[in-house]
Amino acid sequence: MAAAQFEVPKLSDTAYTTVPKIQEGSMAHVKTFPAVKASQEFLGYPFELADDWKERVIERMGQSLKKYRSLRVFMDACVHCGACTDKCHYFLGTADPKNMPVARQDLMRKIYRRYFTLPGKIAPWLVGAEDLTKDTLNDWFTYYHQCSECRRCSVYCPYGIDTAEITMAGREILNYAGMGQKYSSEILNKVQKIGNNLGLPGPALEDTLLGLEEDIEADTGVAVKMPLNVKGAEILLITPSADFFSEPHVESLIGYAKVFHAAGASWTLSSHASEAGNFGLFNGNYETMRTVAMRIRDAALELGVKRIIVGECGHAWRVAYAFWNTLTGIGYGGNDPFSIELQSKLDSRYKQPMHICEYTWDLIQQGVLKFDKSLNDHRTVTFHDSCNVARGSRMGDEPGGQFTIPRNIIRAVVNNYQDMAAETIGEGTFCCGGGGGVLTDDLIEARVKGALPRMNAYNAVAQENGVNFLALICAICKAQFTKVVPYYGFDMSQVGGVHQLVSTAIKLEQD
Amino acid sequence: MSALTVFYIGLYYVAAIILIGGLAYRVYEYASTPAPLNIPTTPAPITKLGVRFRMFREIAFFESLFKSNKWIWVFGYLFHVGLALVLLRHIRYFQEPVWFWVELIQPFGMYASLAMIAGLAGLWARRFLVDRVRYISTPSDHLILVLLIAIGLSGMTMTFVAHTDIIALKTFALGLVTFDWHPLPSDGPLLVHLFLVALLMIIFPISKLLHVPGVFFSPTRNQVDNPRERRHLAPWAAALDKDNG
Numbered sequence: 001m002a003a004a005q006f007e008v009p010k011l012s013d014t015a016y017t018t019v020p021k022i023q024e025g026s027m028a029h030v031k032t033f034p035a036v037k038a039s040q041e042f043l044g045y046p047f048e049l050a051d052d053w054k055e056r057v058i059e060r061m062g063q064s065l066k067k068y069r070s071l072r073v074f075m076d077a078c079v080h081c082g083a084c085t086d087k088c089h090y091f092l093g094t095a096d097p098k099n100m101p102v103a104r105q106d107l108m109r110k111i112y113r114r115y116f117t118l119p120g121k122i123a124p125w126l127v128g129a130e131d132l133t134k135d136t137l138n139d140w141f142t143y144y145h146q147c148s149e150c151r152r153c154s155v156y157c158p159y160g161i162d163t164a165e166i167t168m169a170g171r172e173i174l175n176y177a178g179m180g181q182k183y184s185s186e187i188l189n190k191v192q193k194i195g196n197n198l199g200l201p202g203p204a205l206e207d208t209l210l211g212l213e214e215d216i217e218a219d220t221g222v223a224v225k226m227p228l229n230v231k232g233a234e235i236l237l238i239t240p241s242a243d244f245f246s247e248p249h250v251e252s253l254i255g256y257a258k259v260f261h262a263a264g265a266s267w268t269l270s271s272h273a274s275e276a277g278n279f280g281l282f283n284g285n286y287e288t289m290r291t292v293a294m295r296i297r298d299a300a301l302e303l304g305v306k307r308i309i310v311g312e313c314g315h316a317w318r319v320a321y322a323f324w325n326t327l328t329g330i331g332y333g334g335n336d337p338f339s340i341e342l343q344s345k346l347d348s349r350y351k352q353p354m355h356i357c358e359y360t361w362d363l364i365q366q367g368v369l370k371f372d373k374s375l376n377d378h379r380t381v382t383f384h385d386s387c388n389v390a391r392g393s394r395m396g397d398e399p400g401g402q403f404t405i406p407r408n409i410i411r412a413v414v415n416n417y418q419d420m421a422a423e424t425i426g427e428g429t430f431c432c433g434g435g436g437g438v439l440t441d442d443l444i445e446a447r448v449k450g451a452l453p454r455m456n457a458y459n460a461v462a463q464e465n466g467v468n469f470l471a472l473i474c475a476i477c478k479a480q481f482t483k484v485v486p487y488y489g490f491d492m493s494q495v496g497g498v499h500q501l502v503s504t505a506i507k508l509e510q511d
Numbered sequence: 512m513s514a515l516t517v518f519y520i521g522l523y524y525v526a527a528i529i530l531i532g533g534l535a536y537r538v539y540e541y542a543s544t545p546a547p548l549n550i551p552t553t554p555a556p557i558t559k560l561g562v563r564f565r566m567f568r569e570i571a572f573f574e575s576l577f578k579s580n581k582w583i584w585v586f587g588y589l590f591h592v593g594l595a596l597v598l599l600r601h602i603r604y605f606q607e608p609v610w611f612w613v614e615l616i617q618p619f620g621m622y623a624s625l626a627m628i629a630g631l632a633g634l635w636a637r638r639f640l641v642d643r644v645r646y647i648s649t650p651s652d653h654l655i656l657v658l659l660i661a662i663g664l665s666g667m668t669m670t671f672v673a674h675t676d677i678i679a680l681k682t683f684a685l686g687l688v689t690f691d692w693h694p695l696p697s698d699g700p701l702l703v704h705l706f707l708v709a710l711l712m713i714i715f716p717i718s719k720l721l722h723v724p725g726v727f728f729s730p731t732r733n734q735v736d737n738p739r740e741r742r743h744l745a746p747w748a749a750a751l752d753k754d755n756g
């Protein structure tokens with residue numbers, strides 16, 4: 001582990017994280033790198049503030065207030081009750097009051113009040129309204145990049161005020177004014193130019209998949225395939241590109257392939273749409289999010305598939321589950337030519353899109369998959385609910401299926417399972433600390449400190465129940481935890497995917 | 512008719528117009544702003560009926576707040592339930608004969624006003640005692656609590672200490688509604704009470720009291736979790752599909 005340039009928070013003796021006393025400005029120095037000219041221009045944004053930056057900020061804010069009811073209502077409805085103040089992992093880990101959800105909202109609300117409300121225009125001091133200055137934008141840039149858009153605050157607010165919506169709007173306004181974030185900007189370039197966030201070109205992807213096929217065969221003696229761009233395949237698998245070559249992500253990809261193999265399914269990956277992730281969500285730009293998602297629609301039409309299944313990725317599943325139908329017509333119920341063109345080709349016996357966990361769990365229930373659980377006996381497993389899956393999506397037919405289905409799969413493939421403390425999982429789950437476009441080295445201090453509440457809960461089951469494996473269904477969680485758990489004294493091999501566990505235990509027929 | 516009566520009559524008509532007109536405008540604004548994406552905080556109900564039930568629990572029990580913070584919930588709930596009872600009790604000033612159930616709740620009114628003040632006091636204390644809440648509080652957050660406490664205390668003065676001429680007051684109030692104006696009794700506590708209530712009505716549509724219409728329009732609470740079955744499409748977003756053919 002690299003020597004930390006900052007103080008790593010101490011783990012507590014219990015699963016819970018105590019609420020700190022506020023320390024003003026304690027995270028003001030943590031700033032993400034600004035985006036460069038070429039990548040911002042590609043996205044259609046200026047890369048620095050021009051003379052008319054103030055007008056641009058107000059103009060964009062006015063437009064967003066008209067386009068998004070969430071922003072419109074949330075700006076007005078907050079009563080400053082304070083119920084959300086101790087709900088954000090970044091506040092719990094850093095004590096910086098601007099990381100309290102309501103304070104993060106207020107960074108925008110004070111400008112909203114000053115320029116869009118009567119009391120703020122005539123008596124700004126009374127209602128906490130403030131003039132827009134460059135300091136305001138700097139604060140936005142700092143603190144809208146210390147929010148992982150995890151929606152935990154929204155669960156606990158009496159009006160469901162979702163700070164993620166405000167962070168998204170804030171980042172969109174910043175981009176429009178000329179203050180983009182390097183990390184997200186570059187990723188949005190790569191996915192649009194090359195087809196995935198990692199910038200892995202088609203031929204490299206093909207090589208990687210062939211290599212993996214050889215590895216699996218050497219390992220198991222079974223010729224499990226990883227098909228690419230197969231026209232007429234039944235299933236199109238859309239998975240985060242990290243699955244193709246990052247550890248431990250690739251272990252889950254192997255798991256999906258084994259499941260498809262065992263089920264005898266006809267499936268394919270696509271090089272055009274070799275990315276499930278969609279950073280358009282994080283930046284709050286509908287058009288960008290739509291453009292990125294359209295690659296999947298295009299691939300589905302081009303390959304003529306009947307089903308679309310999504311691999312282990314949190315925000316990708318939120319975009320797929322909740323937004324693909326709206327953005328691209330992948331789903332049901334469309335009555336316009338655009339969506340009918342696609343929906344008429346999909347197999348209506350199945351959910352569209354479907355999560356890989358829904359798929360695997362269906363097969364387990366049908367008795368199609370066979371496991372030797374004892375192969376996972378060296379592991380005692382716990383499951384981390386990823387925020388976008390937990391609070392922004394669903395699996396299965398019942399509310400809360402996103403909690404039960406992954407756990408059901410794990411229990412079907414391992415003998416030793418232990419949940420973390422109830423308040424830290426399910427809808428109240430703590431973010432890994434790296435979601436929402438902050439998974440970048442320039443924000444490592446926020447990432448490590450923001451992981452504290454989850455690390456406390458994990459530490460408790462590790463100490464008391466001997467848990468040594470943190471099972472995940474999110475590419476960002478996997479990357480974040482492998483990087484961050486060593487700061488808290490855990491080995492990064494304790495981090496892995498749910499389908500990695502499936503992969504270990506599944507019994508494949510020799511052909 | 513005295514200048515005082517004329518002033519209060521005018522004040523109440525202005526206040527009523529601002530309250531009703533202002534709230535109607537806000538509701539129109541919220542309703543006409545599109546919600547382009549399906550963003551309920553999940554797990555969320557998957558039917559319309561389920562959503563109504565969720566909203567009911569939020570409004571009747573402050574369900575999310577209960578999950579969130581027991582102190583705020585206790586104080587907030589005391590205040591709001593107290594306020595609701597007190598408001599319902601006030602209906603008797605505006606009708607003749609008085610509805611049966613309004614008569615029925617009269618005895619609770621006294622306890623309700625105490626609960627309301629106790630709740631408000633607790634909420635106000637948090638603004639000083641809890642460092643996080645102190646940090647986010649603006650002068651208007653304090654003043655609105657002061658305003659409500661002052662309304663409550665001036666009202667309670669009339670109930671518990673110095674009784675006002677209720678018959679004359681009722682004649683005045685009924686007169687406002689029927690446009691058949693009568694003089695207002697000029698007791699100090701009553702004048703203060705009525706003035707502050709009018710002030711509350713006036714600031715309602717431009718203050719955080721907008722949480723009242725807001726709670727009904729919050730997309731994270733009032734949307735059905737059904738995005739795979741239904742295509743949610745805002746008009747401005749539908750235009751993008753056309754370009755794509």
Ligand code: HEM
Pocket residue numbers: 079080081158569570571573576583586587588590591634635652655656659711720722723726
């Ligand atoms: C649909 C009806 C209403 C609902 C569901 C509702 C709900 C809430 C909730 C959950 C809170 C936060 C907790 C708290 O601080 O109490 C709150 C705060 C507040 N409400 Fe309401 N409310 C409603 C009507 C009203 C009305 C009619 C008024 C006043 C005329 C009012 C005045 C306030 C004030 C002043 C606060 C802030 C208290 C503080 O400073 O902490 N509410 N409301």
Ligand code: SF4
Pocket residue numbers: 087088089090099100101104146147148149150151152153154162163164167431
């Ligand atoms: S969305 Fe998550 S990270 Fe952002 S303020 Fe809310 S709790 Fe914190």
Ligand code: SF4
Pocket residue numbers: 077078079080081082083084085101102156157158159160161
């Ligand atoms: S819980 Fe909601 S209403 Fe209360 S301070 Fe936070 S955002 Fe505002």
